[in-house]
Amino acid sequence: LEPLYRVIILNDDVTPMDFVVEILKVIFFLANERAAEIMLMAHIKGSAYVQSLPKPEAERRIQKAHTEAVDQGFPLRFTMESE
Numbered sequence: 001l002e003p004l005y006r007v008i009i010l011n012d013d014v015t016p017m018d019f020v021v022e023i024l025k026v027i028f029f030l031a032n033e034r035a036a037e038i039m040l041m042a043h044i045k046g047s048a049y050v051q052s053l054p055k056p057e058a059e060r061r062i063q064k065a066h067t068e069a070v071d072q073g074f075p076l077r078f079t080m081e082s083e
């Protein structure tokens with residue numbers, strides 16, 4: 001089994017909350033309620049845990065999220081760290 005990496009969302013003051021929730025739902029396959037909870041946690045605390053994934057999958061989803069955000073003109077960022 002591959003080691004897992006924690007995907008972390010970082011707060012910014014520009015990206016709309018509804019866009020963040022949509023990214024979490026579409027790219028990270030989270031339910032609407034869970035996506036909203038994560039978005040609010042990042043908004044309040046500055047960052048929030050999204051989910052743990054194998055490194056290649058975490059990198060792929062983060063890159064996809066960054067591409068979607070850039071395409072819409074938002075600075076939304078994710079990072080990852082080993083578990």
